[in-house]
Amino acid sequence: MDIFEGLNEAQKEAVLAIEGPLLILAGAGSGKTRVIAHRISHIIQKSTPPERILAVTFTNKAAEEMRERVKQMSNVSASGRKYPFIGTFHALGVFILKHHGSAIGIPHTFTILDEADSLKIMKELVEEMELDPEIYSPERLSSAISRLKNELIDPSLFSKNAEGPYETILSRAYTAYEARLFKSKSLDFDDLLLKPVLLFDQHPDTLKYWQNYWQYIHIDEYQDTNQAQYKLSLLLAQLHENIAVVGDVNQAIYSWRGADWRNILNFERDFPRARVIYLEENYRSTKIILEAAAAVIANNREHKDIKLRTQNQKGEVIAVSMLENEKEEAQTIVAYIMSLLKDGHKYHDIAILFRTNAQSRAIEEALIKSATPYKLVAGVKFYERKEIKDILAYLKYAANPDGMLSLKRILNTPPRGIGKALTVKYLGGRTGLTAGEQGKLAAFEAIIKKIGDGIKTKKISALLKQTVKWAGFDKYLSQTKEGIERLKNIQELLSVAKKFDALMPQESFEKFLEEVSLMGDQDLIEEKSEKIHLLTAHAAKGLEFKVVIIAGMEEGLFPHILAQEDGLLEEERRLFYVALTRAKSRIFITLTRRRMLYGELTFNDPSRFLKEIPGHLITGSEVFESIIDYN
Numbered sequence: 030m031d032i033f034e035g036l037n038e039a040q041k042e043a044v045l046a047i048e049g050p051l052l053i054l055a056g057a058g059s060g061k062t063r064v065i066a067h068r069i070s071h072i073i074q075k076s077t078p079p080e081r082i083l084a085v086t087f088t089n090k091a092a093e094e095m096r097e098r099v100k101q102m103s104n105v106s107a108s109g110r111k112y113p114f115i116g117t118f119h120a121l122g123v124f125i126l127k128h129h130g131s132a133i134g135i136p137h138t139f140t141i142l143d144e145a146d147s148l149k150i151m152k153e154l155v156e157e158m159e160l161d162p163e164i165y166s167p168e169r170l171s172s173a174i175s176r177l178k179n180e181l182i183d184p185s186l187f188s189k190n191a192e193g194p195y196e197t198i199l200s201r202a203y204t205a206y207e208a209r210l211f212k213s214k215s216l217d218f219d220d221l222l223l224k225p226v227l228l229f230d231q232h233p234d235t236l237k238y239w240q241n242y243w244q245y246i247h248i249d250e251y252q253d254t255n256q257a258q259y260k261l262s263l264l265l266a267q268l269h270e271n272i273a274v275v276g277d278v279n280q281a282i283y284s285w286r287g288a289d290w291r292n293i294l295n296f297e298r299d300f301p302r303a304r305v306i307y308l309e310e311n312y313r314s315t316k317i318i319l320e321a322a323a324a325v326i327a328n329n330r331e332h333k334d335i336k337l338r339t340q341n342q343k344g345e346v347i348a349v350s351m352l353e354n355e356k357e358e359a360q361t362i363v364a365y366i367m368s369l370l371k372d373g374h375k376y377h378d379i380a381i382l383f384r385t386n387a388q389s390r391a392i393e394e395a396l397i398k399s400a401t402p403y404k405l406v407a408g409v410k411f412y413e414r415k416e417i418k419d420i421l422a423y424l425k426y427a428a429n430p431d432g433m434l435s436l437k438r439i440l441n442t443p444p445r446g447i448g449k450a451l452t453v454k455y456l457g458g459r460t461g462l463t464a465g466e467q468g469k470l471a472a473f474e475a476i477i478k479k480i481g482d483g484i485k486t487k488k489i490s491a492l493l494k495q496t497v498k499w500a501g502f503d504k505y506l507s508q509t510k511e512g513i514e515r516l517k518n519i520q521e522l523l524s525v526a527k528k529f530d531a532l533m534p535q536e537s538f539e540k541f542l543e544e545v546s547l548m549g550d551q552d553l554i555e556e557k558s559e560k561i562h563l564l565t566a567h568a569a570k571g572l573e574f575k576v577v578i579i580a581g582m583e584e585g586l587f588p589h590i591l592a593q594e595d596g597l598l599e600e601e602r603r604l605f606y607v608a609l610t611r612a613k614s615r616i617f618i619t620l621t622r623r624r625m626l627y628g629e630l631t632f633n634d635p636s637r638f639l640k641e642i643p644g645h646l647i648t649g650s651e652v653f654e655s656i657i658d659y660n
Contacts, residue, residue, distance in 0.1 A: 050300035057610035058313030066098035082113035122221030141546035178219035179287035222257035240268035251276035255287035315344025349649035359395035378575035406564035416515040427480035443505035490526040577612035583633035
């Protein structure tokens with residue numbers, strides 16, 4: 030395949046510039062994923078061993094898309110061992126730690142904890158430390174520890190600089206939390222970024238190994254890197270300096286999780302030889318959508334002047350509708366969807382975006398009432414469902430017998446007569462057991478042994494299927510209607526597992542657990558299903574839809590009431606910019622005069638961001654009049 034087929038001049042330039050540092054400033058819809066994939070394929074064509082190429086993205090969905098593109102353009106099999114590493118930062122952390130984590134005391138069989146698991150540990154610690162949860166809430170402590178890890182501050186460093194009562198308690202909690210993770214051979218999500226950096230700092234020889242290993246490095250969405258990701262990128266690129274970063278300051282929307290958009294502005298300082306290429310040809314949106322987005326983002330003091338242009342049609346003006354309340358808003362959205370369907374649109378062409386998840390309730394009710402199929406990309410995620418976490422806990426405990434969270438979860442799940450008293454005895458050393466109690470525990474341990482033996486001999490889908498049977502989930506869940514639905518979810522998990530059956534048994538087991546542990550919001554997107562997607566503007570980043578409906582464009586909601594400081598307000602504006610540029614052909618914006626949210630009735634003005642869209646790009650005279658009157 031011709032690597033340069035279909036690329037514009039700027040894209041070709043970026044694909045060809047493989048030696049030395051490269052900053053690619055890529056506007057929304059400018060084909061950055063395509064450029065990275067073509068660039069990787071070009072490097073492979075230049076006789077570079079594929080495994081010497083690294084590409085880091087921020088979502089599994091983007092990584093999968095990139096892998097598929099590279100596979101199509103090169104002769105390298107995506108399932109082969111000699112293949113570029115294309116994955117998220119967290120997957121990269123797992124990869125490095127699986128190879129060299131033992132140097133800092135991390136075993137190969139470490140368990141990855143999700144946010145719920147981490148919070149559960151913190152709740153236990155708050156109770157054990159006899160802290161007042163009103164003052165030292167587990168959620169607040171967990172959030173603070175996450176921020177510290179993202180800033181590369183470990184417990185020992187923090188304890189040296191802790192000031193005041195709160196930081197002293199936080200230091201104790203952080204130290205205890207890390208000790209609990211170490212004892213259970215577990216890592217949380219933030220550790221997957223922090224630990225590789227600590228590993229490289231403490232073991233320069235290991236850093237040298239990976240610097241030599243990856244000759245060409247690509248980092249997508251560089252404006253969204255936090256301190257840990259930024260440091261990891263710099264460390265890996267120091268030797269060859271063949272690093273290409275792609276990003277757009279105008280789409281930096283994750284400061285609340287530690288991202289620092291200034292990292293992309295500092296790239297030329299970090300790499301003085303850096304070349305800069307602008308990708309400004311938009312392939313997604315109409316001229317009207319781009320003009321509206323550009324007018325909005327121009328109001329930010331801190332923005333990169335990426336002048337997006339397109340050869341697409343002019344398109345329709347943005348429709349704005351002001352409704353009385355959230356119920357009328359939801360009904361209007363459904364009516365608009367019905368008109369789109371009559372015009373020939375499909376359900377999957379349409380996305381409804383909102384600023385907060387709480388807004389979805391009224392919209393969902395209206396969709397259900399109209400029998401409109403939808404997918405809510407929020408709430409309880411698939412891999413956080415009880416039955417999924419239960420079955421995965423069996424696999425995790427069989428692989429890591431020190432994982433107490435997994436053990437506590439499965440010891441009496443499904444119910445097998447191991448109550449709280451027996452659980453305490455079991456965890457406390459198995460003293461004073463009756464014959465009956467010994468029998469119950471022996472039966473449980475036999476299940477774990479079967480799974481442990483199966484890890485080495487069975488493909489993951491077969492092992493998972495057997496685990497459901499051995500543990501008794503099939504009999505237990507088949508007794509009720511709700512249980513049958515839960516069994517269907519387990520069947521869906523089995524379908525996911527089959528993707529890894531091409532690997533050897535132990536490897537298929539490890540890769541499967543790794544993937545399901547790193548799943549994110551966007552992995553819930555069902556592109557080929559006939560459903561409308563409901564999601565927050567944050568979750569929509571990186572996606573595109575023919576029609577985007579943005580609900581709740583009111584002052585205090587979008588921009589959010591907490592974003593009153595200039596820096597936060599500019600990020601809110603960037604978020605609106607992201608929402609606008611998800612659309613290919615049409616945008617419909619709704620707002621209400623009054624809204625019941627979080628149990629309170631509010632009366633809000635139209636969002637200041639609507640006022641920033643030029644009047645000739647909006648239709649909806651009543652709304653527009655109220656917007657231009659707003660100061």
